[in-house]
Amino acid sequence: MRKIWIVIFVGLSFLSFDLPKSAIKKIDKVITSLWPEQVVEKKAINLSNKQLENFKDNKLYQLINNKKSIGYLYLTKARSKITYFDYMIIFNTDLSIKKIKVLIYREEQGGEIGSKRWLKQFEGKSSANEMKFGDDIQNISGATISARSMTNGVGKATKQVQNLKLQGVFN
Amino acid sequence: MKKGILSLSALLVGGMLSAQVVGTDTTTNAPLNSAQNILSGNGGKQIIIGGYGQIDYNQPLNDTASANGKMDVHRMVIFMGYKFNDKVQFVTEIEMEHVKELYVEQAFLNYQISNPINFRAGLMLIPMGIINEYHEPTTFNGVERPNLDGKIIPTTWREMGAGFAGNIDNLSLKYQAYVVNGFLGYDGSGKLRGSDGFRKGRQKGAESTFNTPNFTTKLDFYGIKGLKLGASAYFGNTQSTAFDGLPNNDTLGLKAQADSTTVGLAMFGFDARYTYKALHIRGQFVKSSISNVAEYNAYTGSDLGSSMLGYYGEVGYDVLSLIKKDAKEKLILFGRYEYYDTHDATPNGTIKNDSYARTDMTFGVTYKVSNGAAFKADYQIFDNKADGNTPSNQINLGVGVWF
Numbered sequence: 001m002r003k004i005w006i007v008i009f010v011g012l013s014f015l016s017f018d019l020p021k022s023a024i025k026k027i028d029k030v031i032t033s034l035w036p037e038q039v040v041e042k043k044a045i046n047l048s049n050k051q052l053e054n055f056k057d058n059k060l061y062q063l064i065n066n067k068k069s070i071g072y073l074y075l076t077k078a079r080s081k082i083t084y085f086d087y088m089i090i091f092n093t094d095l096s097i098k099k100i101k102v103l104i105y106r107e108e109q110g111g112e113i114g115s116k117r118w119l120k121q122f123e124g125k126s127s128a129n130e131m132k133f134g135d136d137i138q139n140i141s142g143a144t145i146s147a148r149s150m151t152n153g154v155g156k157a158t159k160q161v162q163n164l165k166l167q168g169v170f171n
Numbered sequence: 172m173k174k175g176i177l178s179l180s181a182l183l184v185g186g187m188l189s190a191q192v193v194g195t196d197t198t199t200n201a202p203l204n205s206a207q208n209i210l211s212g213n214g215g216k217q218i219i220i221g222g223y224g225q226i227d228y229n230q231p232l233n234d235t236a237s238a239n240g241k242m243d244v245h246r247m248v249i250f251m252g253y254k255f256n257d258k259v260q261f262v263t264e265i266e267m268e269h270v271k272e273l274y275v276e277q278a279f280l281n282y283q284i285s286n287p288i289n290f291r292a293g294l295m296l297i298p299m300g301i302i303n304e305y306h307e308p309t310t311f312n313g314v315e316r317p318n319l320d321g322k323i324i325p326t327t328w329r330e331m332g333a334g335f336a337g338n339i340d341n342l343s344l345k346y347q348a349y350v351v352n353g354f355l356g357y358d359g360s361g362k363l364r365g366s367d368g369f370r371k372g373r374q375k376g377a378e379s380t381f382n383t384p385n386f387t388t389k390l391d392f393y394g395i396k397g398l399k400l401g402a403s404a405y406f407g408n409t410q411s412t413a414f415d416g417l418p419n420n421d422t423l424g425l426k427a428q429a430d431s432t433t434v435g436l437a438m439f440g441f442d443a444r445y446t447y448k449a450l451h452i453r454g455q456f457v458k459s460s461i462s463n464v465a466e467y468n469a470y471t472g473s474d475l476g477s478s479m480l481g482y483y484g485e486v487g488y489d490v491l492s493l494i495k496k497d498a499k500e501k502l503i504l505f506g507r508y509e510y511y512d513t514h515d516a517t518p519n520g521t522i523k524n525d526s527y528a529r530t531d532m533t534f535g536v537t538y539k540v541s542n543g544a545a546f547k548a549d550y551q552i553f554d555n556k557a558d559g560n561t562p563s564n565q566i567n568l569g570v571g572v573w574f
Binding site for chain 1: 394
């Protein structure tokens with residue numbers, strides 16, 4: 001009998017999400033597409049108070065399959081012209097970017113940054129890569145404010161997780 | 172009253188500019204206005220204030236006679252965006268042109284029904300061409316906006332309307348579709364003319380006359396890295412005050428007369444922007460087909476064309492990137508060739524005016540000292556197809572800011 005593997009949520013850590021259902025659905029859809037037919041748990045990572053201070057509103061989860069760490073899920077926000085948008089980064093275990101997806105885009109303009117093709121530019125990059133906007137990362141005409149904001153945010157995120165690694169958080 | 176508005180706007184702008192902290196958000200490096208959070212209520216509601224300014228010096232060059240230059244604070248625009256909640260935003264732009272004329276450039280309410288579907292209503296920019304939607308002075312080369320966009324598109328083209336817009340992420344496609352008010356072609360006399368088409372017919376949301384809806388739509392594709400392609404269309408008849416009060420049982424043929432005060436417009440635009448590191452290329456093509464022009468010209472005495480055509484190609488290169496690898500500033504050398512003809516075709520009874528078939532060449536430099544600030548300088552050569560016409564030249568210097 002064929003068992004159907006589904007993505008399951010580790011209850012308590014999941015309740016700390018303050019994203020709407022639609023966003024959470026998106027996260028799970030991405031995880032399922034990256035690891036099809038595998039059970040992936042999300043486990044909140046414990047940070048010290050000092051680390052949390054630097055981390056601000058961002059959220060970091062370890063992704064686990066068969067008791068092994070397969071990656072990390074990073075949830076964060078960045079500014080658009082008059083408001084902010086929510087997006088996620090899935091890191092590989094070596095902290096290079098596996099996938100980025102915009103979860104909630106609120107602004108009436110700049111939504112082009114949700115384009116899968118544009119977001120592909122970040123894949124494979126890590127804190128070792130320079131992600132200079134307009135150079136390493138191409139702009140999208142008409143969405144410059146959000147595109148620059150995302151690029152800077154992603155650059156900062158890669159450095160942040162690298163710092164946490166050096167502090168032994170992922171062991 | 173006018174003085175009051177002027178001083179209030181000046182105070183507002185002055186206050187914003189002086190209070191401006193040229194700092195950046197440490198999380199995003201997005202430029203921060205000190206005016207952000209200017210009004211913070213519960214739930215983090217806030218109004219965002221920004222703006223742009225275009226300051227010009229135009230100096231025509233003349234071999235045979237002295238020519239006065241013109242110095243103009245061409246545009247000073249205040250942008251305000253207010254987020255009511257995650258789904259509802261209000262966006263407005265208030266513009267001061269030539270220091271004296273106060274206009275509203277945009278004022279619309281945007282409601283996000285679901286991620287790819289926004290409904291918006293109010294005074295909106297017509298999505299035709301590049302400049303009409305994206306005209307902050309630091310985003311285009313040249314002190315002045317391209318004449319093609321001024322005469323044929325007629326930027327800044329904004330009207331009252333309602334419709335839908337959104338981004339379809341999987342297709343890398345942005346769409347816009349609005350029902351809008353059209354140009355006012357007649358208000359006792361004809362407003363449309365051969366030299367600049369529909370420009371004088373823009374209603375700009377100021378107590379506009381409406382008797383027939385127009386429709387506009389645009390698709391933008393951004394699936395290829397660095398490239399943005401746009402295709403726009405606009406359809407509709409112009410508005411006219413001659414229809415007001417016409418009885419439903421028209422036995423005097425007044426409706427036929429009123430019909431002669433309107434024209435039908437079908438406009439198509441294609442635009443492309445490509446950036447690859449230091450290279451910036453853009454191009455645009457616009458074609459307008461106008462119907463009922465023979466009747467309109469006969470009735471109003473105008474010389475409106477029945478077809479208008481224009482295109483331009485521009486290349487720019489940031490030469491500073493060659494000299495200094497991690498330069499924060501940009502020095503863009505550019506050249507643009509434009510052709511625009513508002514008499515591409517004329518109806519029977521209207522003589523084609525060859526001076527309306529124009530070419531502009533612009534060569535210059537945009538020195539971007541910051542993401543939102545640039546010094547500009549360019550040299551323009553204006554020519555047209557009129558018999559024996561000698562090209563005229565002009566130097567422009569300017570400052571562009573966007574914050």
